[in-house]
Amino acid sequence: MAKTSHTEAAEHHENAAKAHRTAAGHHDKGEHEKAHAHSTTAHSHSTKAHTASQAAHEKSSSSPKK
Numbered sequence: 001m002a003k004t005s006h007t008e009a010a011e012h013h014e015n016a017a018k019a020h021r022t023a024a025g026h027h028d029k030g031e032h033e034k035a036h037a038h039s040t041t042a043h044s045h046s047t048k049a050h051t052a053s054q055a056a057h058e059k060s061s062s063s064p065k066k
Contacts, residue, residue: 012049
């Protein structure tokens with residue numbers, strides 16, 4: 001099954017959320033360098049999710065209505 005742009009966006013959102021939770025855990029333990037690294041990863045996934053979401057919405061809004 002081909003990955004739809006909505007599915008791709010959802011996966012990036014999930015990865016961003018996971019990285020944010022991991023960053024928060026490291027922050028709570030005082031591991032600020034590790035927290036920063038996971039925050040950077042989370043930001044990257046969030047950016048990819050945003051781009052994929054825009055593509056998905058543009059594609060779905062330009063699709064012929066059934």
